[in-house]
Structures are given as C-alpha cells and as structure tokens.
C-alpha cells in the first residue's frame with residue numbers, strides 16, 4: 610500500500626494542492642513544466658476550449674481552468690473519482706462550471722466527443738505505454754481540427770517514446786517548443802497538416 614502524498618504549488622495567485630500517490634508524484638514533473646510553459650509564454654487561454662487527456666491528478670486541467678479556459682478533464686473510468694475530488698477541491702466555486710471531468714479511454718467511444726471541438730488538446734506524461742500508442746493517436750486525430758493545437762509534455766525515457774514521436778510526425782506537423790533541462794521534460798506541439806501557427 611502506497612499512502613497518498615500531497616503536491617502543492619501556486620499558479621495565477623491560486624495555491625493548488627492535489628492528492629496523489631507516490632508513483633504519480635514523480636510523474637507530476639511533465640504537468641508542472643507544461644503549466645509553467647503555458648503561463649510563461651502568456652498563451653491566451655481565456656474562454657478557449659481545452660481538453661486534457663490522461664489527466665491523473667488533474668493538476669494541468671486545474672491550472673488551465675484557472676488561466677481562463679473551459680476544460681474537459683479526462684481519464685479512464687478508474688481514475689475519475691479521485692480526479693473529480695482534486696478538481697472540486699482546487700477550483701473556487703465560480704470557476705467549477707468551467708471544468709468538466711469526463712471518461713475518455715483512448716480509442717473508445719470517441720463519438721462522445723465532438724470532432725474538432727477543442728482549441729487545445731493537452732497531455733502531460735501520457736506517452737509511456739506502447740500498447741496505447743495507436744489508440745492515443747486515433748484519439749488525437751478524432752479530436753483535432755485544422756485550428757487545434759496539441760501540446761504534449763514528455764519525459765523521453767525509452768526507445769518506444771521516440772517511436773510514438775515518429776508515429777505522431779507521420780500524422781501531424783510536430784515541433785519541439787520547449788525543453789526543461791533541469792527536469793528533463795520536452796514539450797511538443799502538433800497540428801494537422803503543415804500548419805505551424807503561433808498561439
């Protein structure tokens with residue numbers, strides 16, 4: 610049994626404290642780096658439509674909601690209760706309607722999500738299981754329109770992670786937009802076709 614641990618940090622003048630497990634605690638770094646990137650780059654999320662895949666603790670989705678977006682925060686069914694309680698505990702009542710927690714298992718029941726409905730698709734540390742790569746790509750393709758920007762923060766740990774990037778490049782225009790050397794986290798931006806827009 611691994612006891613829950615607390616992770617706390619501040620964004621946009623809010624202090625966020627999520628309950629996590631020891632395993633997730635160490636995997637929070639890509640989420641932290643992506644949150645910092647969005648804020649540091651001043652990416653305008655006000656009233657934008659965002660979906661987070663494989664949200665885990667919900668840290669990224671919570672921060673993006675605090676930055677003004679309407680966010681659909683997703684994960685597998687088994688993760689939803691814990692995710693919902695972190696989201697509820699960290700958003701002030703007036704912002705709660707902006708964050709919806711919903712089941713999304715990659716490649717499954719994608720019709721529950723309107724194709725192309727999102728300005729941003731975000732994922733932190735979701736590239737790690739080779740058996741899910743095809744379904745993850747299928748999900749990105751379903752959700753992505755010409756105007757959608759995908760941002761994935763990843764730690765490149767294994768050869769198979771590079772394989773995912775190769776598969777991603779076959780379907781999207783991909784560029785590395787940030788590398789945090791202290792945390793060894795890369796952020797990749799992907800868009801349909803040959804678009805390489807600024808945000």
Ligand SMILES: C[S@@+](CC[C@H](N)C(=O)[O-])C[C@H]1O[C@@H](n2cnc3c(N)ncnc32)[C@H](O)[C@@H]1O
Pocket residue numbers: 633636637639640662663664665666667668684685688713714715732733734735737738741744
């Ligand atoms: C390493 S954790 C990262 C969690 C969170 N994004 C973060 O940065 O802390 C990977 C997440 O992907 C989710 N996941 C794994 N396989 C999935 C699948 N097939 N469909 C949807 N989510 C999946 C897991 O439930 C988990 O929450």
